[in-house]
Amino acid sequence: MDITVNILLTIATAATPLLIAAIGELVVERSGVLNLGVEGMMIMGAVGGFGAGYLTGSPWIGLLAAIAMGALFSLLFAVMTLSLATNQVATGLSLTLLGLGLSGMMGTSFVGQPGERLPNLYIPGVTEIPVVGKLLFGQDPIFYISIALTAAVMWFLFKTRTGLTLRSIGDSHASAHALGIHVIRYRYLSVIFGGACAGLAGGHLSLVYTPQWVENMTAGRGWIALALVVFASWRPWRVLAGAYIFGAVWIGQLHAQAFGIPVPSQMLSSLPYLATVVVLVLISRNKRLTMMNTPASLGQPFVPDR
Amino acid sequence: MMRLELVKRPQRSPLFSALSPFIAFALTIIAGAIMFALLGVNPLTAFRIYFIEPISQVWQLHELAIKAAPLILIAVGLSVCYKANIWNIGAEGQFIFGAIFGSGIPVLFPQFEGPLVLPLMLLLGMVGGAAYAAIPALLKTRFNTNEILTSLMLVYVAQLFLDWLVRGPWRDPQGHGFPQTIQFGDSAVLPELMPDAGRANWGFVFALVAAVLIWILMSRMLKGFEVRVLGSSPRAGRFAGFRLSRMVFFAFLLSGALAGLAGISEVSGAIGQLQPVISPGYGFTAIIVAFLGRLNPLGIIAAGLVLALTYLGGEAVQSALGISDKVARVFQGMLLFFVLGCDTLIHYRIRLIGLALTKQEAAAKLDAAPKLKEAR
Structure with a gap:
């Protein structure tokens, strides 16, 4: 029983960064912007979170720094693609490349240093309840944020007027503009929200998952988060499900390596990436369904004319 | 405001x-x-060390050519993709598979020598890169799968596969346990251009030739026109009878083959054996080269040299300024x-x-x- 609980806990820990980054990107893409810089914003959040936590000794300040770092970094993307109408694919790629380089440079002095870890929730008496106690009341704070965030985004996108406006911009920025909606402003806020989420996801890696700084520690999670959004057909609850499936794959291969299964460890390590490809193939096979689900203005630059 | x-x-x-x-x-x-x-x-000191000192002697220019060769080779292929609005960002993986395919000959048949070895290796390198690039192309055309994500995911898979090869089946038994293959025999090493002056090898010539050929293709031939039409307006392309799915394969196979050629040239010329890591991110940096060169093969030659200099400068400031x-x-x-x-x-x-x-x-x-x- 204890082993099951522990495995479930590690799956949740592996799924949380994927979930947060993907939920953020989902909002961005719903507004019609494709930001391929998730990996870069995530690694910036990781280095910023670790650095602030390490320097101040407070993982909570680290958490805030991670969010701020992701948001700030995404602003760069927003200015380029929204104000200067650059190609979103290329700009997102360059955001990732710049983030990987910049984080490596900023983190040189952090390598090998012990980091601060965010403490798990602990409610005396409640957390000790067998099985459910630890699962529901004994996880790290970002886990709870991730669940709350998913619920909040679901509510926002589908139950509020602003959410409806945001989705309409994603489907047709020209019509939204004609209705007097400030397309660029909405998109700026969406991109920054996505950046804050990616930063938080990176902070989870360096403040909870493995509280240390390792170069390229995101290991493609930002890209997997992007794939998750496609997999989820731009629906928040499916992102949640997808993140946990991928968390399970990630943890499963680690456990398999630990058990010494007679398969090369590299093959197991490549499973999450291969699974991403397979899942993408399965989900996008139906061309009409994909077209129906994809925000229609996704990736197209918008320059308002008067 | x-x-x-x-x-x-x-x-x-x-x-x-x-x-x-x-x-x-x-x-x-x-x-x-x-x-x-x-x-x-001091920025002036840093710039002198970064941009000027690494290219102030002849042998250093050779080092520049070594770094520029893979960048140019990969980037001219990518420029065709991007012109066609097809987003292959997995060149790093295609580079690795080209290196693996081409290295098969010297690693598995070390006793096979002679003038045939090198051409065969280069050919296999191109086949390997193209074959690996065919996967995202196939998934895109057959299953409508986003090529950005699949080609990128396959980079991680390729890196892990190479890691497994050089630690497992292809490891040099006399290598004292180091994760690397045997040193390639003499006939499997890409010759240097001017051995007296520096280390630059034929890879740089391949890069220049590829750039000129792709320039001719893009500016003087119907295929180049087809690429541009499909890239700027797929609808117009369809009316002209151009098929997008065929273009996806063309662009991916071409860029994959060039990345594969870059991979085998790098391994056979600059490194001399397979190692767990054979590229400082050439496949990704080449994306920058392609854009800096304005997706024009001749511009890419210049851009490749500039980006190669950023690598050399990075090494220089690390050793000089810490x-x-x-x-x-x-x-x-x-x-x-x-x-x-x-x-x-x-x-x-x-x-x-x-x-x-x-x-x-x-x-x-x-x-x-x-x-x-x-x-x-």
Whole structure:
């Protein structure tokens, strides 16, 4: 029983960064912007979170720094693609490349240093309840944020007027503009929200998952988060499900390596990436369904004319 | 309060088309100076060490050519993809598979020698890169799968596969346990161009030839026209009888083959054996090279040399000033950012305006509006 609980806990820990980054990107893409810089914003959040936590000794300040770092970094993307109408694919790629380089440079002095870890929730008496106690009341704070965030985004996108406006911009920025909606402003806020989420996801890696700084520690999670959004057909609850499936794959291969299964460890390590490809193939096979689900203005630059 | 406003030009500006890479480079230098100052280094000293000292002697120019060769080879292939609006960002993986396929001969048949070895290796390298690139192409055309994500995911798979090969079945039994294959025999090593002057090998010549060939293809042949039409307007392309799915395969196989050729040239020329890591991110840096070169094969040659210099400069400042060589990646990233930003100037004029318009301005705008529409 204890082993099951522990495995479930590690799956949740592996799924949380994927979930947060993907939920953020989902909002961005719903507004019609494709930001391929998730990996870069995530690694910036990781280095910023670790650095602030390490320097101040407070993982909570680290958490805030991670969010701020992701948001700030995404602003760069927003200015380029929204104000200067650059190609979103290329700009997102360059955001990732710049983030990987910049984080490596900023983190040189952090390598090998012990980091601060965010403490798990602990409610005396409640957390000790067998099985459910630890699962529901004994996880790290970002886990709870991730669940709350998913619920909040679901509510926002589908139950509020602003959410409806945001989705309409994603489907047709020209019509939204004609209705007097400030397309660029909405998109700026969406991109920054996505950046804050990616930063938080990176902070989870360096403040909870493995509280240390390792170069390229995101290991493609930002890209997997992007794939998750496609997999989820731009629906928040499916992102949640997808993140946990991928968390399970990630943890499963680690456990398999630990058990010494007679398969090369590299093959197991490549499973999450291969699974991403397979899942993408399965989900996008139906061309009409994909077209129906994809925000229609996704990736197209918008320059308002008067 | 001020804000930016983009005004569409009636035609693309040839002036900014030519100038934008240079403006971008100048802006990168300025941003770089600020960065060095923040790191507590005199920017002038840093720039001398970064951009001038690494190319002040002949043998160093050879090192530059070694670094530029894979960048140019990969980038000219990618430029065809990007012109066609097909996003292959997995060149790093295709590079690795080219290296693996080509290395099969010297590793598995070390006793096979003679003048046939090298051409066969290079051919296999191209086949390997193209085959690996065929996967995202097939998934895109057959299953409508986003090629950006699949090609990128396959990079991780390729890196892990190479890691397994050189630690497992292909490891040199006499290598004292080091994760590497045997040293390639003499007939499997790409010869140096001028052995007396420096280490540059034939890979650089391949890169130049490939750039010229692709330039001819893109500017003088029907296929190049097809690429451009499908890239800028798939609908128009369909009416002209061009098939998008065939173009996806063409672009992926071509860029994969060139990345594979770069991979086997690098392993056979510069390294001499397979190792767990054979590329400092050439496949990704080549994306920057492609854009900096304005997706024009001849521009890519120049851009490849510039980006190669950022690698050498990064190593130089690391040894001379103790700054992380990641500074190279930062320079590369900034350069791409500025290039993309400056490209906006080709299609738009940028105006800074106050939020409140005066009456005359508003009137002038109303006047100009229909003209703009006509122009479009």
